[in-house]
Amino acid sequence: MKKSIITTAIALCVSVISVNALNSTPSITTDSSYEYFFKVNSFCVSIAKGDLDTVKKLIERGADVNERSNGMTPAMYAAKFNRVDILKLLIDEGANLKLRCTSKNYTAVKYAELHGAKDAAQLIKETLKKKKKK
Template sequence: MKKSIIISAIALCFSLGTVNATPLNSTRNTLESVRYFKVNSFCVSIALGDIDTVMKLLSLGEDVNQISNGMTPAMYAAKFNRTEILELLIIHGADLKTKNSKKMTAAKYAEIHGATDAALIIKETLAEKKKK
């Protein structure tokens, strides 16, 4: 009986404490402070490593060099070390030399995020293309 009374008293204290609470920044509309990043479904599939969806979208004519939230699909594949998907994008004509607004390439994303396998694939592909 004592436990239930104590628990009820604590719950009542918490509920009374929050009734009069006001937001810290009550003058600013909270909807204005929310940022929305729009990443297309193709790049989300790459980031998640969903190769089946990536292959489906490629067969439907998805652009392998489109920019989504400031990054190309190859940049997403490099960042998340999705090597199979990266190779698939390269086969379908992904431009590995493309720089985004931050002057970063897919190779730079692989380097920053420690994606050594993706970095190696990019390095070998660029070296091969240079020979041609």
């Protein structure tokens, strides 16, 4: 009798835990906020990782250096993660450094400053000064 009561109690606990786990797990496919959060294109992921070779290949294949991904431009990702070599490439390919993020209204230089990316911030400021003089 003791064994059957203990076995039943354990089975009940496991089933309750399983049901709670299923109910608390967010569903990426049904919740639109999760879908939006995770939609970063491969171009911007490569920038964030610092994969210069892949970024070059994607640009050669026609990737738009101003196309937003999750509200941010490629230059914003490069600035945020202090990817100066990639940022230089994006600028050379025509990246617009004055564009603003759709969600926070930040520019690339603001992302660099917020994340302590001093080299990227300096490069952006110098580039904007040069373009202003022209």
